[in-house]
Amino acid sequence: MTLHPLIQNGYYGQFGGQFIPEMLRRNFVDLEQAFDEAWQDPTFQSEYRALLRDFVGRPTPLQRADRWSERCGVQVLFKREDLAHTGAHKINNAIGQVLLARRMGKRHIIAETGAGQHGVATATACAWAGMPCTVFMGAEDMERQKPNVDRMRLLGAEVRAARTGSQTLKDATNEAMRYWIAHPQDTHYVIGSAVGPHPYPMMVAEFHGIIGEETRTACREANLTPTHLVACLGGGSNALGLFLPYLEEEVELVGIEAGGQGVDSGRTAATLEKGSPGILHGAKTMILQDSEGQIEEAHSISAGLDYPGIGPLHAHLASTGRLRTSAVNDEDALQAGLLCTRTEGILPALETAHALAWTLRADWTGDEVVILNLSGRGDKDLMSYTHTSHPHD
Amino acid sequence: MTLHPLIQNGYYGQFGGQFIPEMLRRNFVDLEQAFDEAWQDPTFQSEYRALLRDFVGRPTPLQRADRWSERCGVQVLFKREDLAHTGAHKINNAIGQVLLARRMGKRHIIAETGAGQHGVATATACAWAGMPCTVFMGAEDMERQKPNVDRMRLLGAEVRAARTGSQTLKDATNEAMRYWIAHPQDTHYVIGSAVGPHPYPMMVAEFHGIIGEETRTACREANLTPTHLVACLGGGSNALGLFLPYLEEEVELVGIEAGGQGVDSGRTAATLEKGSPGILHGAKTMILQDSEGQIEEAHSISAGLDYPGIGPLHAHLASTGRLRTSAVNDEDALQAGLLCTRTEGILPALETAHALAWTLRADWTGDEVVILNLSGRGDKDLMSYTHTSHPHD
Amino acid sequence: MIDVQPFRASDNGVHLSIFLTAGYPDLETCGAVLDILATHPAVAFVELGMPFSDPLADGPTIQRASEVALAQGTTLDDVFALASRFRSACAKPLMLMGYCNPVYRRGVETFAAEAQSAGATGLILPDLPYESHHRDFKPGLEAAGLSMAFLVSPTSTPDSVSEAFDTSSAFVYGVANVGLTGDAQSMDRNAFFSELQHHREQCPLVAGFGLSTPADVASLAGLADGAIIGSAFLRAIAHAEGDPAHPDATVQRALDFLAPFLPPS
């Protein structure tokens, strides 16, 4: 399974491309070639698959969510990425890229992280592979997500504070790129979502394609034909991982953005809904920007969705109508996350909670079969949830 | 697979029994019967198995731990219970007992918890089943393990502080028993380890037997014959779950106790090593007690091993020499946990870290095949680890 | 064969029995209170609690009393010394009440011999199962001439009830409450005790758990031979947390508590 039919010269429709400085061009040429070769190499595939099984704990279940279904009035199944090692889908990509980097002879891994989930996943993959790892993280995010900083350090990673701009994910990404520009030869940059210059969006999607592939297998075994695939959209990796094997099929693809305090509040991360085409982090995509083309700060209660861009593949799929999108606000996401915890016994990541909230408010006839990508666990979000459920504690 | 051959009148050799007040006797008669029936009922089994698969995420992997093996000079495989829903093996038992309680028509679940892992597992199972849940937890432990208290509350459980004695696990167990004595009819008490009056030790072991069963299957597929099964011993549930299908086989069973600050320091939880036969929480077993028969406080850096008793089945297996035991001190466990994090990319629970430490110091010829029960993840232990690795932070 | 007569009530009378934790509020004061119980005309017999670190069948008051006693270092030897003091002051039955482990740890035979020579009448061990009793405890206890009281509760099966009356050699302890000692949850006490009446000939029946007032005791007339008051008595003699105990004041509080239980003169 590859996305190649969609790709033309590094573009996905009008979006994508490689808006990168010359100092990195060779890296991208090498990366594209190395990924294509590896992806077709049965040895690489079997090593990757074995790791997904034995280290990551795949396949993850496709679980009937009975109480959730009842509440929505439609059949809902959860794809349990929260059960993957380190607690989210992120590890599928991290382990894949680290394997690839090793194959390419790279000796140092860098990554950016927002909430720390991708940082932890990458640090984990690097610990496993015995490769040094440097994770860039906004200084502000390091304060807010201290436990994940500790986890990365215990895993042997160096965590570097990004002190520019808003000191969050966007700036950590800039810092990682800068470091890579300064150390292009021995270093591989593990981007954490389906964003950035080609081939990253495609490669990250492929590494997450296992989510959709397992979903297909489980559906076949259960004799189910999904009508809707629903996922939250940060950069878009968990969504695309689920959608990938279904792109050509008759099934509705639904991506849920973070509305923040409201899509029109000025404090939102609903990039597809409120953004416009532009160039960020090396790709042409939909971005939140002002009239001067300066990137605006995104806002979401969920650090993993708090990004002013979106994967260029998603921008393309949304522009063609293949991907349906909607936005869910902070408060609704929190409430949906709490409800899922109380009624299903699953504490979902706040990112995931956005997608959950949408299934509660969507208009269902009752005949649909809805698969929701439960992209991660919410242990990291305990404080936000606790504060909401007992505001006076 | 059942333990019946070992059981005589509720005793396992000299240990076990039902040292319970009359007010609970009928509950135990009912429970024993209900469990025996359910366990033989294909409907119950298939419901339980389906939940383990779809909700808990089983089977968990049996992973070759390459760097660990190299360091030990022997082949080591990790049974990845850390990947089970809620982060430890505890959920196998919690979900099993909650299913059983529902079948028995019980309408309220109670549980005790130390570090909070079993409390979270039980609260999770209850959220799934829509049953009210009350978790008893030492007031002291509630302070130390605040995040798990928050998780239980978000899952809809009531957490009640045990304010007697040392205000830890032992006292929470007393409180749970007391509550049950006061509400014997509608309530089921989900004990969290293979301890307590018969049939609990056996029943909890059976619910965890899936660990050993999956291990057997994975070994068969990989054409491996284990020579050693290693697990940490708190109450003994993860150990017995792994050992259960191997009791009659030629394989060494190794249980690692928490040495605390040293088995002779007076601050230890090495019950089998330093304890003597006695009666605690309804069973005759090995316990830490003074010359007056008062129960002593256990000490371990790991809250899940910090218990002055041990499962009576383990006392029996140790007394007959079938179970080999050893103790690992706080500091060695911490260091082994940190090493596993850095070299394998798995942050193990501090409980598990005790078993890991033992594999590092054991005398291996190199021909052994060692299966280590990686009973849980160490996110909950982040502070202890961080403090150790950066004591001056 | 041990004499159950002292536990039997005449006609519609109900013996009052008081439970006191050994070493509570402190060893000295406890002794002074025991002296009162020994001589007080309202008190027919006494249960002396052997403090245990993990008293899982006790409610918060008795639990707390155990904790206080243990914190002050109360030992089994102290329990026996208190028993001797009681025995030297009266002939009322004295039951030692506690949990299996301290007895088991001391060694049942040693324990029984010491208890007997201290003047104890018998034992109540709520967590002792019948099979362990028969195998591990009974021989030693019988050799020392100590009796046993087993519990029946509203949740007991008919078999358990029969077993309790068959096995108890002092009295059968009828749990007057579904719940713990001192737990105030209500239940149909009358119905439960009525059903036990046909066993009373075999062995006296004494009610306990959740009783506190003279009215509680009186309400058992015709239903039980005795009524045990524990938590309410401990609460009555408790002094303010943190204050040192004043034996005289405590003794006075004990007397005040007992006064309403005297038959109207």
Add this chain to the structure above:
Amino acid sequence: MIDVQPFRASDNGVHLSIFLTAGYPDLETCGAVLDILATHPAVAFVELGMPFSDPLADGPTIQRASEVALAQGTTLDDVFALASRFRSACAKPLMLMGYCNPVYRRGVETFAAEAQSAGATGLILPDLPYESHHRDFKPGLEAAGLSMAFLVSPTSTPDSVSEAFDTSSAFVYGVANVGLTGDAQSMDRNAFFSELQHHREQCPLVAGFGLSTPADVASLAGLADGAIIGSAFLRAIAHAEGDPAHPDATVQRALDFLAPFLPPS
């Protein structure tokens, strides 16, 4: 066809070019500094940085300068006004340097027309790929008569090097350092620039990134047509964080920085 002559060095000479972020340290002071650059005999041409929120190819100094400029509300219109001011003071080439997105957002044609009428000579957009240049940018820029400078770096493939010289219409920007602007990491600069010599006839070659001293510039003699100093200049004119800028003091610091680059008289 755009005139590359102003960028070409005579014989072994090396043109000095200064990079300055528009709006740094503030709009007024920046204008005053630009006036100096316009008239200073050591300066052959100038890069005016268009501040961008996410300047991922810049080192910390230029990054910080962008942040300061944006925080004070510097806009593209301000950039163009500064360019006009420069153009009205001299005929030296003026390159606008920045990132694709602000240009793309303004619309390439609009941007090009505005830049041209403000007197800009050309553009440097480190994140612009050739294919997008040819498709989206080149037509508009050529129509407005604006030139382009593309980058080559020590990691560039031979194909990329050829493409840079083929496509650049002002000069080729040779990255004198594997690393970011202002990054001091050393490399074999000579070897890299030597290999590029056979392209110089096609298009002038200007070195940048990591250069700061007159010696750095002099060392490029025979290897490059020019040398761009950015971070070092910005650091030189920076005033203490938090202090208000004093245009006169800043101008003096700029003059002090430039003085050593004057040929010995």
